[in-house]
Amino acid sequence: MRNCGARASPSTPLPVADSNVAEATPLKICVVASCGGHLTQARSLAPAYREYPHFFVVTPEIALPPDMAGRTYFVSHAERDWKLLLNFYEAFRILRRERPHVILSTGAGLAVPIALVGRVLWGCEIVYVESLSRIVSPSLTARIMYYLADDFFFQWKPLAKFFPRGKLGGPLL
Numbered sequence: 001m002r003n004c005g006a007r008a009s010p011s012t013p014l015p016v017a018d019s020n021v022a023e024a025t026p027l028k029i030c031v032v033a034s035c036g037g038h039l040t041q042a043r044s045l046a047p048a049y050r051e052y053p054h055f056f057v058v059t060p061e062i063a064l065p066p067d068m069a070g071r072t073y074f075v076s077h078a079e080r081d082w083k084l085l086l087n088f089y090e091a092f093r094i095l096r097r098e099r100p101h102v103i104l105s106t107g108a109g110l111a112v113p114i115a116l117v118g119r120v121l122w123g124c125e126i127v128y129v130e131s132l133s134r135i136v137s138p139s140l141t142a143r144i145m146y147y148l149a150d151d152f153f154f155q156w157k158p159l160a161k162f163f164p165r166g167k168l169g170g171p172l173l
Helices: 037-044 083-098 111-122 140-148 157-161
Strands: 002-004 029-034 054-059 072-074 102-105 125-129 151-154
Touching: 029 037, 029 083, 029 111, 054 083, 083 111, 102 111, 111 125, 111 140, 125 140, 140 151
Parallel strands: 029 054, 029 102, 054 072, 102 125, 125 151
Antiparallel strands: 002 072
């Protein structure tokens, strides 16, 4: 795990409606995505998070666009192997340092360890958006995240039968 560059200064703090958090505490968002299409979809949601302090957790290492420089952590790429345990450790280290209030993810598998660690240890709110490429059947990550997420979105109507509590958000791209 490596933080790329110096931390950018956070935007203006917005109050969080939670009796356990001081009113002046800014809402901080962790954006989690695998590189490629997952990250493209997460970045398309920038209007929802750009005004809040936020940081990215991605896998694997990529050349960063300017808006991600200084606020991106790279973690190991796990494919249902032993590196998944490493992802839990990396998630713990990142979330302990950053302490986000919300975890937003568009997948893939990295979403699960980050969401579990964030929810169990720090009570993070979890928002998950199923991949644009999943039109008629859900991904394994979505089938797990459906039970972890406070807000679960899918992009295509045929997925409604798999996610009755989910919300149809329409295509991001």
